[in-house]
Amino acid sequence: MAQTEKKGGLLRKSSASKKPLKEKVVLMYDEIFTTEDPSKCNPRFWEELFLMKVNLEYLEGKLEALDGEELMKIKDNINCLFQHCIQALGEEHPIRVVNALQTLCALIRGVHQKNKSTSGFDIINMLVGFDKAELCMKNLMESLDSLLCAEGSESLKSLCLKLLLCLVTVTDNISQNTILEYVMINSIFEAILQILSSPLSRREHGYDAVVLLALLVNYRKYESVNPYIVKLSIVDDEATLNGMGLVIAQALSEYNRQYKDKEEEHQSGFFSALTNMVGSMFIADADEKISVQTNEAILLALYEAVHLNRNFITVLAQSHPEMGLMTTPTSPIPATPVTPLGTTPPSSDVISSAELPLDADVQTSNLLITFLKYSSIVMQDTKDEHRLHSGKLCLIILTCIAEDQYANAFLHDDNMNFRVNLHRMPMRHRKKAADKNLPCRPLVCAVLDLMVEFIVTHMMKEFPMDLYVRCIQIVHKLLCYQKKCRVRLHYTWRELWAALINLLKFLMSNETVLLAKHNIFTLALMVVNLFNMFITYGDTFLPTPSSYDELYYEIIRMHQNFDNLYSMVLRLSTNAGQWKEPASKVTHALVNIRAIINHFNPKIESYAAVNHISQLSEDQVLEVVRSNYDTLTLKLQDGLDQYERYSEQHKEAAFFKELVRSISINVRKNLAFNTLSQELLLKEFSTIS
Secondary structure, eight states, X not given: OOOEEEETTEEEETTOOSOOEEOHHHHHHHHHTSSXXXXXXXXXXXXXXXXXXXXXXXXXXXXXXXXXXXXHHTHHHHHHHHHXXXXXXXXXXXXXXXXXXXXXXHHHHHHHHHTTTSOHHHHHHHHTOHHHHXXXXXXXXXXXXXXXXXXXXXXXXXHHHHHHHHHHTSSSSXXXXXXXXXXXXXXXXHHXXXXXXXXXXXXXXXXXXXXXXXXXXXXXXTTSOOHHHHHHHHOOOHHHHHHHHHHHHHHHHHHHHHHHHHHHHHHTSHHHHHHHHHOXXXXXXXXXXXOOOOOHHHHXXXXXXXXXXXXXXXXHTOOEEOGGGSOOOOOOOOSSOOOOTTSOOOSSOOOOTTTSOOOTTSOEEOHHHHHHHHHHHHTTOOSSHHHHHHHHHHHHHHHHHHHOHHHHHHHXXXXXXXXXXOOOOOOXXXXXXXXXXXXXEEHHHHHXXXXXXXXXXXXXXXXXXXXXXXXXXXXXXHHHHHHHHTOOOOOXXXXXXXXXXXXXXXXXHTHHHHHTTOXXXXXXXXXXXXXXXXXXXXXXXXXXXXXXXXXXXXXXXXXXXXXXXXXXXXXXXXXXXXXXXXXXXXXXXXXXXXXXXXXXXXXXXXXXXXXXXXXXXXXXXHHHHHTTSTTOOOOOOTTTTOOOOOOHHHHTHHHHHHHHHHHHHHHHHHXXXXXXXXXXXXXXXXXXX
């Protein structure tokens, strides 16, 4: 007996002796793609259609094959199909609902492909017709809301979220997607929150729900009142906020795990063996090849939560076991595979602190630690555009955290100590730090470590000026909190001072190249003012008097760098060029640093001469410093502990517009056929009552 093959909606015998036979559903689609009403000859046409297994590929392909004129001719039938899909969503039997949801996905995507260059208006007209759009979309949104909130099938909920993601990303620029006006009017915000607050729903749909919310929040956010922004900003339900935090933590944790696996695989391979033989000169090049796709969508969700909702700040510090170290709790297998969009799916279930007991032997973690580890990976390589955007967004999130009073309180809390293993870029001149030797410290130490790491590792030709400015601003905001609250943080401040001095040295060495692209004096002024902050207020927040002495020691030891900087800015501030004003600001800012150098250097030389010592030890220099503070005169500088607060709309609108566009394209691209596969769905609803 000849075997039967199935391809593109055709059933044909392998003997190929007869014309191929089409599936019944394909024949029904063909009837829709004529100018006649398909229900004229068959009154039960629409009823039968939603009992047929959807052929997504054929339906989308058919829509894409038509030109604009042909599509307009069958517009009435497309409108009719769309309206019958919405009616079918209210049917009792899930098979009809599943088929209606999938047909809607195909319709929306197919019509979008045809209307790529046009606005959302044309898509609305083609799908439902302007005259019926308001009522149809209201019914659609109410049906989706009911399905998402019902206690029924998890597979249906998954399809509802996929359909909503289809709707939201139908245009690259979501703010031009007029369909979203109906999603604003008929809010599904509460349904999304319900998913995030329920452990089972969150495990299966949390990722899609969080990405959907992040996109909806960005619809015309600067032009009109977006109800999703308003509602997200006032959520105070602990279970919901924790649920959102756990979804984000899981996605970031999965990225960290994938990176670590690739890193280990890389190190244990042939290249590692070769490196051991010839030395470590290739280490940096080898590690640059380690790449895991970044996840801007989940990072955007974290940003919106931190930026809009002050209650979410508490979620950052919520302790749970380290996700990568624990066993996954047993749970029901999802009825349909849920593939997060824009990244690979998390390999283990999202957990909540209530679902897993804390084990004394397991390192506890929290969302902030997971985020810091993620940041330390993506901020290593800023040459790649996606990583550059991710790195910038990480620094924006840290800026919001550094400005928040409550966040600072737990960052600096001595009773909340963690061992945070940040990823460090392999460099020839330093050894790889051993993970096990990391001390337990307040979380602010890890933030400062991350900033120091970035400063040290990105002094290169393609200088990421914007990221450096943000990095220095974060350090400044943390210091302002420490000064204000008199927090004496036990941190290795010398590492920060050394990094800052090396940064100034780099700016001077590459003056000509950098000035062609950047105003390096803005950054130099910020760095100098950090030193001024330590000089003026260090006695209120440095851990010990000897730490303050060490600050002076470092300034004196590295005085040549400050002297060179002064010479450079003096030269440019006395010329009538474009850099006159910014350079003169640095000249004025250097007044106290120069006073320290000019006061102590003669004293140190005199001490050496009297004691016949050619080179003084650190202790001897410190002795000179301590005994000569009384005669040092410094100027009081205003505004060192003041800063401009972060403002998205005025400074970051263009960045977020481009970022959301990129995420929208990525989400749409990843809503592939396999994520809408029917096989498992139909198993779940295998009997028709």
